[in-house]
Amino acid sequence: MKLFINILLLLLVKTSFGSPLNLKLQIKEATLPNGLHLIVLEDHKAPLFSYQTWFNVGSSDELPGKSGIAHFFEHLMFSGTKKYPLGKYDELIEAHGGTNNAFTTNDVTAYYVDISKDQLELIVNLESDRIHNLIINDQIIAREKNVVLEERKQRLENDLIGRANELLFLSSFPDSPYGIPTIGLKKDIENLSLKDCEEFYRTYYSPNNATIVVAGDVNFDQVLKLVKKYYGSIPASKIAARQPIPITKKPLPYVALKMPSQGEVLAMGYRIPPIKEADFYPLNLLIQILFQGASSRTERILIYEKKLVTEVIGNLTLRKTPSLFYVYAYPHTGVSAKKIEDELIEIFKNISEKGVSEDELNKARNQRLSSTVVNLRRAMGLASNLAYFQLMFGDYNRLLTDLDQYQKVTTNDIKIAAKKLFDSSSMTVVVVMPETKK
Amino acid sequence: MRFIANILISLALLSCSSKRLYDFIPPQVHSSVLANGLELKIIEDHSLPEINFLFFFPAGEAYLSSDQAGLADFMTSLLIEGGTKEFAPREFANQIEKLGASLSAGANYEFITYGGRTLTPYLDDYLKLFKAPLLSATFNQEEVDREKRDLLSNFEQLKDVPSAVFQRYFTDYLYSPHPYGRPISGYESTVKRFTRDAAVNLYKKWIKPYGAILYIVGDVTPSSLIEKLNKELFVWQGSVSGSPSYQQPALHIPNSILLIDKPDSTQSIVAIGATTIPATHKSFLPLAIATEAFGGHFGSRLNQVLRVEKGLTYGANADISSKKDLGAWYITTSTRTEKTVETLKEILSLTNNFLSKGLTEKQLQTSKNYLIGKFPRDFETTTEIAMEIFLIDYFGLPKDYMQTYRPRVDSTTNHQIAESLENLDLKKIVIVVLGNAKEIMPELTKLGPVELKSYKDPLTPPIPKALFAVDR
Numbered sequence: 046m047k048l049f050i051n052i053l054l055l056l057l058v059k060t061s062f063g064s065p066l067n068l069k070l071q072i073k074e075a076t077l078p079n080g081l082h083l084i085v086l087e088d089h090k091a092p093l094f095s096y097q098t099w100f101n102v103g104s105s106d107e108l109p110g111k112s113g114i115a116h117f118f119e120h121l122m123f124s125g126t127k128k129y130p131l132g133k134y135d136e137l138i139e140a141h142g143g144t145n146n147a148f149t150t151n152d153v154t155a156y157y158v159d160i161s162k163d164q165l166e167l168i169v170n171l172e173s174d175r176i177h178n179l180i181i182n183d184q185i186i187a188r189e190k191n192v193v194l195e196e197r198k199q200r201l202e203n204d205l206i207g208r209a210n211e212l213l214f215l216s217s218f219p220d221s222p223y224g225i226p227t228i229g230l231k232k233d234i235e236n237l238s239l240k241d242c243e244e245f246y247r248t249y250y251s252p253n254n255a256t257i258v259v260a261g262d263v264n265f266d267q268v269l270k271l272v273k274k275y276y277g278s279i280p281a282s283k284i285a286a287r288q289p290i291p292i293t294k295k296p297l298p299y300v301a302l303k304m305p306s307q308g309e310v311l312a313m314g315y316r317i318p319p320i321k322e323a324d325f326y327p328l329n330l331l332i333q334i335l336f337q338g339a340s341s342r343t344e345r346i347l348i349y350e351k352k353l354v355t356e357v358i359g360n361l362t363l364r365k366t367p368s369l370f371y372v373y374a375y376p377h378t379g380v381s382a383k384k385i386e387d388e389l390i391e392i393f394k395n396i397s398e399k400g401v402s403e404d405e406l407n408k409a410r411n412q413r414l415s416s417t418v419v420n421l422r423r424a425m426g427l428a429s430n431l432a433y434f435q436l437m438f439g440d441y442n443r444l445l446t447d448l449d450q451y452q453k454v455t456t457n458d459i460k461i462a463a464k465k466l467f468d469s470s471s472m473t474v475v476v477v478m479p480e481t482k483k
Numbered sequence: 484m485r486f487i488a489n490i491l492i493s494l495a496l497l498s499c500s501s502k503r504l505y506d507f508i509p510p511q512v513h514s515s516v517l518a519n520g521l522e523l524k525i526i527e528d529h530s531l532p533e534i535n536f537l538f539f540f541p542a543g544e545a546y547l548s549s550d551q552a553g554l555a556d557f558m559t560s561l562l563i564e565g566g567t568k569e570f571a572p573r574e575f576a577n578q579i580e581k582l583g584a585s586l587s588a589g590a591n592y593e594f595i596t597y598g599g600r601t602l603t604p605y606l607d608d609y610l611k612l613f614k615a616p617l618l619s620a621t622f623n624q625e626e627v628d629r630e631k632r633d634l635l636s637n638f639e640q641l642k643d644v645p646s647a648v649f650q651r652y653f654t655d656y657l658y659s660p661h662p663y664g665r666p667i668s669g670y671e672s673t674v675k676r677f678t679r680d681a682a683v684n685l686y687k688k689w690i691k692p693y694g695a696i697l698y699i700v701g702d703v704t705p706s707s708l709i710e711k712l713n714k715e716l717f718v719w720q721g722s723v724s725g726s727p728s729y730q731q732p733a734l735h736i737p738n739s740i741l742l743i744d745k746p747d748s749t750q751s752i753v754a755i756g757a758t759t760i761p762a763t764h765k766s767f768l769p770l771a772i773a774t775e776a777f778g779g780h781f782g783s784r785l786n787q788v789l790r791v792e793k794g795l796t797y798g799a800n801a802d803i804s805s806k807k808d809l810g811a812w813y814i815t816t817s818t819r820t821e822k823t824v825e826t827l828k829e830i831l832s833l834t835n836n837f838l839s840k841g842l843t844e845k846q847l848q849t850s851k852n853y854l855i856g857k858f859p860r861d862f863e864t865t866t867e868i869a870m871e872i873f874l875i876d877y878f879g880l881p882k883d884y885m886q887t888y889r890p891r892v893d894s895t896t897n898h899q900i901a902e903s904l905e906n907l908d909l910k911k912i913v914i915v916v917l918g919n920a921k922e923i924m925p926e927l928t929k930l931g932p933v934e935l936k937s938y939k940d941p942l943t944p945p946i947p948k949a950l951f952a953v954d955r
Contacts, residue, residue, distance in 0.1 A: 135781045305643075350573075
């Protein structure tokens with residue numbers, strides 16, 4: 046079955062694209078003297094492009110007491126410059142039918158614009174301007190603090206799962222920056238100063254810390270010419286290499302979160318090593334086998350066979366720093382979180398001892414292949430996937446070459462990965478329960 | 484010389500903008516009808532080895548009485564999960580997922596969807612699975628019981644999700660007893676009464692080929708696919724039956740406020756809204772353009788004031804829903820508890836200003852440019868393409884809609900905008916707030932009469948009146 050799939054796709058691709066198993070993507074790259082890395086994927090399917098700037102800075106770069114600054118600064122990047130004052134950036138992009146946004150993770154801060162193909166120079170101009178000429182002052186900082194604190198309320202404090210998630214990470218990495226949410230702790234956000242922000246900007250928002258990925262109806266030579274024109278004179282900065290911080294404490298095994306809730310909710314986490322040390326391919330397939338779809342192990346057993354939960358979700362947060370595999374489960378009315386915890390541990394034990402079947406493995410591979418094809422559809426998906434692989438692994442080609450690696454994973458690889466992952470000494474359980482429960 | 488230069492520049496700009504209006508090439512639709520009466524719309528796209536299928540059946544929640552609320556959604560869940568003659572429930576899911584494919588179904592107020600996607604090499608295997616629920620869904624009793632229990636537990640769990648509680652209350656307050664006011668998943672009281680027979684009866688009435696349309700977008704050749712579908716579906720016969728029934732929404736006292744108390748809230752969710760024209764009305768496009776300008780994107784006036792200038796919220800948004808009967812125009816945002824009333828006052832003031840003064844020429848042009856520029860992005864994925872073409876059929880829009888949309892947006896005038904705003908009446912606007920009532924109430928009552936509910940109170944269906952079809 047595996048060989049059959051490969052040959053068919055190969056034949057299919059040959060007639061349409063004329064290249065190896067994976068679809069031929071026209072990608073070119075260049076690095077400027079100031080260290081700016083440019084990757085361009087030409088895809089002329091639709092008259093638009095996605096322009097993304099990924100900075101190699103995230104919450105794992107934050108100093109003690111300054112949690113949330115990476116995300117806060119993401120907000121500040123929209124404050125305006127002398128050339129394009131506050132509001133002008135959005136006005137210009139939206140006036141040409143574009144949309145834009147940004148996000149921050151533990152490892153990166155990314156900015157993206159999706160817009161029609163005739164606006165390339167505008168975007169290069171806008172993006173290069175704010176990387177170097179941003180205006181920030183106390184008034185802007187005070188205003189954005191309010192906004193970020195509202196965002197924190199919306200995502201974490203006023204949301205049951207948000208609060209459980211924050212507690213899960215804090216308990217999985219006690220007294221460690223790796224447990225602090227990317228948005229930061231409330232007191233740290235409140236205490237951020239202009240000096241903190243200016244220093245952060247000068248250090249991390251420099252061309253040698255940035256990768257620009259452009260995907261869509263563009264021409265590489267044209268992009269390169271514009272990028273040289275607008276970014277070429279921006280100087281590089283000195284950035285100290287990210288130092289791993291030793292984790293000194295074991296995870297808290299059990300935490301109860303009492304809050305107004307109708308029933309119990311279970312959150313479990315298992316610590317995992319940084320992304321480059323983790324069993325990346327077997328782990329990803331393992332998660333699919335456990336959680337993806339109605340026939341996955343956890344859904345089949347917990348939702349359909351034993352009818353204990355309405356929903357169960359699991360995933361990996363793969364970071365360059367130590368990270369977490371997490372599970373959330375929503376028990377039926379009258380079913381305790383403890384019961385679900387026991388059932389999940391049994392499922393994990395089973396897979397660690399007995400492994401998975403060839404059928405399950407092939408299914409997971411097909412699901413992965415299918416999701417890769419979905420990622421190739423949009424300019425935005427193409428650009429962000431290329432950027433992800435480049436910044437996390439130093440190799441954007443992995444968007445497609447990973448498919449070959451998944452083909453090489455065996456059932457034994459998955460069993461070994463499961464055994465390493467489901468180590469009870471690296472586990473934390475958070476149970477959300479009604480305030481009235483004893 | 485300058486005069487001529489200005490003309491030339493203007494002509495250059497005009498030609499650029501004209502080119503931009505017409506540089507989008509809409510997908511070509513191949514229409515056909517199968518032997519059993521099923522209408523097909525096929526769009527070839529060989530850029531990637533995937534195929535997307537999307538069925539629309541003309542039936543849904545609005546075709547049911549309020550005491551059956553949620554039954555359409557219940558039936559569609561069991562269409563996939565309830566098993567078929569060939570496959571037990573879990574085995575069916577496994578067969579689909581083994582291909583890396585997907586299949587799902589859902590209900591809306593006037594249409595049922597059924598569809599999914601597969602990779603090209605698996606097309607034949609997928610079609611055999613795809614047809615199974617259509618021809619021989621079994622609605623396994625154990626799955627019926629499980630689905631009911633899941634829904635009832637879910638109603639309890641959703642009480643812990645402020646946005647979900649808010650959405651149910653807001654829609655109910657805006658529309659009820661019109662069917663658009665009902666949650667698609669129904670009410671606790673209606674779901675408790677669902678039976679297997681009721682679901683099967685709906686299935687037999689609605690999941691039929693004649694009257695339905697199947698949209699297929701992707702790596703296919705029409706002639707070959709039509710042959711396969713005729714072969715797989717020829718035994719499937721019959722017509723979709725039924726029609727929607729609508730009622731007028733209840734009138735509320737002007738300026739009255741529904742406050743949903745959630746004592747542990749640190750933030751309030753605030754919305755105002757009013758029912759308005761359907762998507763087929765001649766003023767709908769100008770109203771959509773105006774709404775986009777007012778609060779549809781980050782740089783719009785609403786968000787600029789509430790978030791950027793005053794730091795009251797993480798984001799505020801105005802929108803208008805496209806509906807066949809009554810549309811809805813609304814603004815939503817969240818803010819910290821102590822700023823609830825200030826935020827609400829600001830929203831009402833901005834809305835009043837918008838309705839009375841309309842848009843400046845600059846705001847209008849920005850909005851038009853935004854909608855024109857973003858249009859091609861609505862056609863990037865196979866699902867989006869299928870949906871766009873479905874919406875043209877669903878709303879009975881002209882066949883050249885995709886080609887003429889952008890020129891029509893471009894030619895919209897402020898006079899048309901002003902006319903469209905007459906379809907919004909500030910006196911009919913409803914206000915709904917979810918938050919800590921103890922903190923909010925004293926200031927809130929100064930704005931108008933407040934009706935108080937608890938987030939724990941279950942919503943109940945409106946009492947069915949004598950239903951009548953409303954002429955629009």
